[in-house]
Amino acid sequence: MVSRFFKKNSRSFTTLVALLLIVLVFSLLSPRYFQYDNLIDIINQGVVNGFLAIGITVAIITGGIDLSVGSTMAVVIVGCAELSAHQVPVVIVVVLGLLMGVAIGLINGFLITKMKLQPFIATLGTNQIFRGLAYVISNGEPVLNIQGQFRKTFQEQIVRGVRFNMVYLLILAVIFAVILSKRRAGVYIYAIGANESAAKMSGINVDRYKMIAYIMCSIGAAMAGMVTLARLGTGEPTAGEGFETMAIAAAAIGGTSLAGGKGKILGTVLGAFTISALKIGLIVIRLDTFYQFIAIGLIIILATYLDTLQAIIVEKLAKRKKSHKS
Secondary structure, X not given: OHHHHHHHOHHHHHHHHHHHHHHHHHHHHOHHHHOHHHHHHHHHHHHHHHHHHHHHHHHHXXXXXXXXXXXXXXXXXXXXXXXXXXXXXXXXXXHHHHHHHHHHHHHHHHHHHOOOOOHHHHHHHHHHHHHHHHHHHHOOOOEOOOOHXXXXXXXXXXXXXXXXXXXXXXXXXXXXHHHHHHOHHXXXXXXXXXXXXXXXXXXXXXXXXHHHHHHHHHHHHHHHHHHHHHHHOOEOXXXXXXXXXXXXXXXXXXXXXXOOOOOOHHHHHHHHHHHHHHHHHHHHOOOOOOHHHHHHHHHHHHHHHHHHXXXXXXXXXXXXXXXXXX
């Protein structure tokens, strides 16, 4: 049973090994890196990307993509900021923030399933629309006077350095992992990504489950938005610009195939923390921050190549096994 678990999650364990190696290397380069506060900071810095990444993982598994997650963040940030500034109770603000995410997911899903747009094109367009909407809601200015209770809901420390937003990330990751691995919706989402035509022929309502996938994606972005708002204390319409790249990188590093049909939430979360560990490591050793972009780009290419290499190896082994039998 243990060996089967390791086999099913082999890529996630590979990502874990990569994360541990990064921590080891930077710890040797700088003793400050392995201090408790710095390790907590790695987790803290990875939370927002973690929320975005576990959402976008679901969309990628279907064989699609969502380039609007950064702008979705911005809409939720300024929308919740306006509500909070007008003294709307925190619980209602959070619920409405999640509903904003659901609504945006429905829009993206509708464009992809009913209007038959390619996910890249559909979400590239909505990325601009939602960013513009964030500017319209906020009138192009930061929204101030966020309730202290809203900030505490996400930023309050449980123990030294460990905040509620880290717990929320864990909860959402578990919920999404259960849906993908234990529920019919998850089985169908994987089936659609592996072979959409075959999924249709087997009677799966492809449009419905793609819609669910994009709603899940936008819920992740909505949570990232609310965490960011609580962290900053102001509703910035510029927030989240370019964040989709890091989310895709985290998913790819964690073993999600950009071709669809394969991916694990555990691997994605580890991928988000791997990026965070790398970024903070570069800062600790005082390397110019723009090297981060080069490093992340190389990691995306390497992670994608590993998927291709793995597929080639599996195909060769299958052919060899078949030739031995014959």
